[in-house]
Amino acid sequence: MTLLTQSSTWQALSAHSKNVPHMRELFATDAARFNKMSLSACGLLLDYSKNRATAETLDLLFALASNSQLEAKIKAMFAGEIINTTEKRAVLHTALRSTAEQSIIAEGQDIVPEVQQTLNKMQGFVSSVTSGQWKGYTGKAITDIVSIGIGGSFLGPKIVSQALRPYWNPELKCHFVANVDGTSISEKLKLLDPETTLFIMSSKSFGTQETLTNTLTAREWFLAKGGLQSDVAKHFVAVTSNVAKATDFGIDSDNIFPMWDWVGGRYSLWSAIGLPIALLIGMDNFRALLSGAHQMDEHFANAPLTENMPVIMGLLSLWYGNFFNAQSHVVLTYDHYLRGLPAYFQQLDMESNGKSVTLNGTDVDYSTGPVIWGGEGTNGQHAYHQLLHQGTALIPADFIMPLQSHNPIGEHHDQLASNCFGQTQALMQGRTFDEALAELANSALPAAKKQLIAKHKVMPGNKPSNTLLMDKLTPSTLGALIALYEHRTFVQGAIWDINSFDQWGVELGKDLGNDVLARIGAGQDCDALDASSNALINLYRQGKI
Numbered sequence: 271m272t273l274l275t276q277s278s279t280w281q282a283l284s285a286h287s288k289n290v291p292h293m294r295e296l297f298a299t300d301a302a303r304f305n306k307m308s309l310s311a312c313g314l315l316l317d318y319s320k321n322r323a324t325a326e327t328l329d330l331l332f333a334l335a336s337n338s339q340l341e342a343k344i345k346a347m348f349a350g351e352i353i354n355t356t357e358k359r360a361v362l363h364t365a366l367r368s369t370a371e372q373s374i375i376a377e378g379q380d381i382v383p384e385v386q387q388t389l390n391k392m393q394g395f396v397s398s399v400t401s402g403q404w405k406g407y408t409g410k411a412i413t414d415i416v417s418i419g420i421g422g423s424f425l426g427p428k429i430v431s432q433a434l435r436p437y438w439n440p441e442l443k444c445h446f447v448a449n450v451d452g453t454s455i456s457e458k459l460k461l462l463d464p465e466t467t468l469f470i471m472s473s474k475s476f477g478t479q480e481t482l483t484n485t486l487t488a489r490e491w492f493l494a495k496g497g498l499q500s501d502v503a504k505h506f507v508a509v510t511s512n513v514a515k516a517t518d519f520g521i522d523s524d525n526i527f528p529m530w531d532w533v534g535g536r537y538s539l540w541s542a543i544g545l546p547i548a549l550l551i552g553m554d555n556f557r558a559l560l561s562g563a564h565q566m567d568e569h570f571a572n573a574p575l576t577e578n579m580p581v582i583m584g585l586l587s588l589w590y591g592n593f594f595n596a597q598s599h600v601v602l603t604y605d606h607y608l609r610g611l612p613a614y615f616q617q618l619d620m621e622s623n624g625k626s627v628t629l630n631g632t633d634v635d636y637s638t639g640p641v642i643w644g645g646e647g648t649n650g651q652h653a654y655h656q657l658l659h660q661g662t663a664l665i666p667a668d669f670i671m672p673l674q675s676h677n678p679i680g681e682h683h684d685q686l687a688s689n690c691f692g693q694t695q696a697l698m699q700g701r702t703f704d705e706a707l708a709e710l711a712n713s714a715l716p717a718a719k720k721q722l723i724a725k726h727k728v729m730p731g732n733k734p735s736n737t738l739l740m741d742k743l744t745p746s747t748l749g750a751l752i753a754l755y756e757h758r759t760f761v762q763g764a765i766w767d768i769n770s771f772d773q774w775g776v777e778l779g780k781d782l783g784n785d786v787l788a789r790i791g792a793g794q795d796c797d798a799l800d801a802s803s804n805a806l807i808n809l810y811r812q813g814k815i
């Protein structure tokens with residue numbers, strides 16, 4: 271057993287998990303439950319009262335956090351200590367949204383001036399492009415941006431841009447290319463005019479196959495359509511922490527926006543990786559996004575654990591994963607603009623906490639990162655909510671909804687809100703057999719049939735959910751919301767004593783993929799490979815099954 275599961279707090283939580291009353295009872299016996307189990311911070315309100323938790327549960331969870339030195343680990347991150355121990359790096363995405371007055375030391379150097387300098391470089395670039403001052407090779411203004419990147423160099427820019435659609439500059443369109451499937455870039459290039467298109471190649475490592483291949487294809491398209499090699503600098507810029515590789519690739523050094531190894535890809539939208547966002551919503555709104563996140567950083571760093579939103583959300587999710595065997599967590603966004611958020615949180619949380627060894631290399635004997643999934647409400651209600659309500663899997667849920675809509679037409683928003691609140695209520699209270707039978711009282715069904723149907727209509731309830739509200743979806747509230755989830759992920763990784771900031775597990779598949787590519791390219795046989803891979807590659811070569 272690891273130290274964590276041997277700990278008296280863990281043992282106490284395990285025992286306690288068998289004695290938590292049904293939420294119906296918890297609400298029936300405590301009219302002040304919402305007031306006690308909700309808090310506001312940074313323009314967000316978290317209602318966590320619809321959880322399988324009593325005051326004793328929370329006390330035990332906060333004790334677990336303290337006994338895991340969570341407060342010290344939070345301080346170590348903000349202080350720029352090398353907490354990404356396997357890559358020997360600090361973790362300072364919070365510095366990207368620091369104020370210019372702050373001083374943050376990483377590896378002996380104050381990094382704030384360089385962060386500010388890059389923001390100013392972004393400012394200059396954004397105003398040059400959006401004002402039409404930046405001209406293409408035929409002297410026309412840029413109308414279309416193509417952001418080429420994958421993982422953290424794609425999900426953040428794409429999903430935040432989508433979420434802040436109401437703030438877009440109507441003169442500019444942005445297209446995102448991630449997948450190496452040629453169809454993805456082909457479908458985009460069909461829409462574009464090389465004279466008015468600007469490509470942003472985003473890759474922290476500048477070594478990612480998909481992004482390099484897509485950028486090469488984009489450059490070939492540009493040259494084939496009449497652009498000259500000497501014109502490339504007017505249509506290609508890059509964001510990377512590997513400036514040397516970008517220069518070798520042919521990106522003009524003036525067109526390279528730096529990022530740093532103390533920023534993880536999945537935490538990088540706040541850096542120049544966010545350039546597509548800034549081009550669409552303007553630098554003032556981009557700075558508002560940063561400031562919303564900064565407020566959440568201040569809250570996370572300074573609020574006591576018991577009033578700390580990321581800590582409470584992190585602990586409750588851990589409670590279900592480690593003591594109720596919940597294997598997944600669903601994020602339900604009751605706002606069409608936020609429909610991409612679950613996919614963003616998938617990389618954030620699953621690439622961070624999908625780990626099985628502790629910092630010192632000990633195999634864990636407890637569950638770590640759950641599967642994160644989700645979608646937009648109310649669509650999910652007509653798809654997978656059936657399983658949330660009556661399935662055997664326990665799936666804690668987060669409901670996210672702005673109180674005011676950017677498109678307040680007719681009764682739409684009232685209906686959206688009522689569905690959001692109705693769903694959390696139904697998950698919490700469920701429907702008993704007697705209630706189901708009572709509903710069938712007036713039906714003409716024979717008694718035995720009523721009994722049977724009633725059995726099928728029973729909903730156990732006691733299904734946990736958090737509700738996150740904001741007045742309106744703005745750059746600031748979105749910044750705070752995403753930072754909230756970043757820190758929620760941190761809290762869990764800290765208590766599980768795993769490294770949330772490396773991702774060694776993504777390498778083997780890439781390496782074996784490169785080996786297959788080399789074999790395909792060289793027409794080399796694959797007899798040495800396992801029978802399945804050998805057969806699949808040969809079928810690929812034949813081009814038909």
Ligand SMILES: O=P(O)(O)OC[C@H]1O[C@](O)(CO)[C@@H](O)[C@@H]1O
Nearest residue numbers: 421422423473474475478535776
């Ligand atoms: O920005 P890069 O270096 O191209 O990496 C893209 C993505 O690939 C990963 O390294 C996973 O393969 C992610 O962590 C990262 O966000």
